[in-house]
Amino acid sequence: MTALVWFRRDLRLADNPALAAACAEHGHILPVYVHEPDEEGAWAPGAASRWWLHHSLAALSAALKQQGGGLHIRTGGTLDNLVTACRAAGATAVYWNRCYEPALIERDKHIKAALREQGIEAKSFNAALWVEPWQVATQQDGPYRVFTPFWRSVRPRLEPQEPIPMPAMRFAKAKHGVTLKSLELLPRIHWDKGLRETWTPGEQGALEALELFADDALNGYARLRDLPARHGTSRLSPHLHFGEISPRQIHHILHRQTQGLAAKRRPDLEPFLRELGWREFAHHLLFHFPQTPTDNFNPGFANFRWAKPDEALLERWRHGRTGIPLVDAGMRELWHTGWMHNRVRMVVASFLTKNLRQHWHEGAKWFWDTLVDADLANNTLGWQWVAGCGADAAPYFRVFNPVSQAQKFDPQGGYLRRWLPELKDAPLPLLHEPWKDGSLLSRSGYPAPMVDLAQSRRDALGAYQAMRGRD
Template sequence: MSLAIVWLRRDLRLADNPALHAACAAHERVLPVYIHAPQEEGEWAPGAASRWWLHHSLAALESSLHGHHSTLHLRAGDSLGELAALIRATGAAAVYWNRLYEPAAIARDTRIKQALREQGVAAHSFNAALWREPWQIATKTGDPYRVFTPYWRNLRTLIDEGEPLPVPQPLRGATAEGGVSLESLELLPRIRWDAGMAAAWTPGERGAQELLELFADDAVADYAEGRDIPSRHGTSRLSPHLHFGEISPRQAQAGLRALLAKRGGKRPDVEPFLRELGWREFAHHLMFHFPETHTANFNPKFDGFPWAADDEALIERWQRGRTGIPLVDAGMRELWHTGWMHNRVRMVVASFFTKNLRQHWHHGARWFWDTLVDADLPNNSLGWQWVAGCGADAAPYFRVFNPVSQSQKFDAKGEYLARWLPELANAVPALRHEPWKDPSLLRKSGYPAPMVDLGESRAAALEAFQAVKS
């Protein structure tokens, strides 16, 4: 009886899972396996928020597999060693997996595929995370794209092809000895600070589908404008589900259109949402072709940029939401409490960090990596370099987000500020944006005065930029 191992990583779903689908089609039995191997990720091992999500995503996947009379086999250790042990124990003829695109993952998977084939075991890998592989999209001269708009123009012509794969039927699961329990992976925090995340999220394939339905009901019709309003659920909030592979871009696209068709009436324009998914795809494209972008400036001119000296006390105030700049602090507290931050606010807090404080973008990227439930190496690197001005298709360095005007424009009534800054909740909206204009409010509320002058720090950042220009 032919048996195959399906090696799951960040593809924690049953539907539209090409590796699982192919294995079930070619073999009589399949063994779904997850191997916990953070040491293979090196310095970019999953952060605390990602580990929290992973625990619950694996639990959800276990439950889904049980519903199909199958089980999830968990292991911990070296991926190749654990796969080899499973092959010996089960007599598996093949290993199937879906590809990852970070440099360390590519190197590991290449090594494993070669080792398996040398042992006479078939190794098959698939694309489950992207509309198109990073090497399938190229300029007319065959080069990788460096600018988003022409990249998206090319990709957009290709994404309407094909339908998501169904859950394999039947899914004939196998079992194996030597597994470990989910609890033994110790993914959850020992000091339970995760109540806010538990209240905000439902990890797993079902949670992703529920969010997609909510988005179709409430937000997609006003997405082009609503996605900029941090006090509203104007975005899909699918980013962590996409990162862990609980939903694919193809599922999001097809599912959204199917949901809208059922509701009848005039269908809202989904193109702005698809374009945002395109940015995720572009980030993977860049990291595949330029694998140092998570550590090195994409624009080498910034290698000589005069960043301010590392200041741990200053960085900690930013991390804890105690800068005295309301929109920045609200965003950082939302991040700490829920493991997520509204995208508009992400740009503002990153601009404040890299320009008003002139701290190196590496420090901000690492904090986001540890605290975001959607921490994704390509997207995190692209976002921070874009705001800092040193990345591909970057915002020009002289674009410095003004946190006050941003909150006045996108949170006019101060609702988002009041939610995350209880010290200012009773202030009139105008003072929520600029509480330092009333010193008595600062004294009574305990909210800190601004740690920097926005105008002076902006001017200093622009002056420092002259070193890059020259």
């Protein structure tokens, strides 16, 4: 018997429950990827995500070829393509790992029912999360809205389980597929040089990134993760989003590696596991509150007085020309590498939503298009958290000061000098506040601040008080 293994955002061979089950229960498998971004609704992959997807699919195809098979790629309506591929290969079943975005949940429910109606077995699995969003609930049997009690419920369930090994595979033959190149995922204008220099998409790249993190940054993670000039974070987020590695693999490998060390040299995994817990929380929220990619989690913010959208202002923010060094450095890092340090993400988001008072939708859309780790659950949680309108959100009156944040977390200016070459020779006090020397701005060509930080903060707090007065 033959089964289709429908790959989606689980682009790996090890610890892949759908692949393992299909190989265990069927004599032959046909690995299939169906490209139909329109089925993702308003959240089809952005440009940076498409770049990553191309290279991740290429890596998966190469890995399958090493095992004697290949990846069968099709385009168009997913259900029709799965049925056609089943008929052509003589397959009696389709196996896949679940996605959790609202549009895909509804699509997958329809596909599962339609396949079964046609006599094709359909089985789905969890390959992306420690716990399914419906497996944890409050004492009132409702979804969690605050991270700490959510994590308190989830953490005791997590054991460093042995990942599922890559199974032995025997492949069915397929016809009428398309080439990866024909999907046109790569940019026609070659803006991706920085991405190519920064990342290695694919399962092997994910394992190498985890190894680098374990060797270099895990020890001291809690202390160093907020310093953007250092390699102090895992940078596993795009690998996790595309399923090139699983949370179970990460937990198992790091636990095994740290257990071999003497107690006094053993890094504490808890701060890092807690950060992965925020990813779980984001998916929990998106599942239970599917309207939040567009609607405020806190409905009171429907009355908030955002500033009128200003395209010229937004362009300066997008391309790192605000005149505020930490904001500009972060936005230029994003444009060049498709990624931004998490501490800096909070600062640039706070500047947009509070100092500029532009709607968080504008930031979420830009991140969606430019981040290689663009993930609907994480993107929604992050922007609503900073804007003050989300679940477990930072209070709106918490406005990140980009000057004091840079002074605290980039005190020597290594991050700013890397991404702001026009200020690379500025002395330290002025590097954080270059507007204090007009001649420095003239010589360097660095722009003056587009807003006064103190006044714009007062304006934001005034808008917040006005909103509360209208409640």
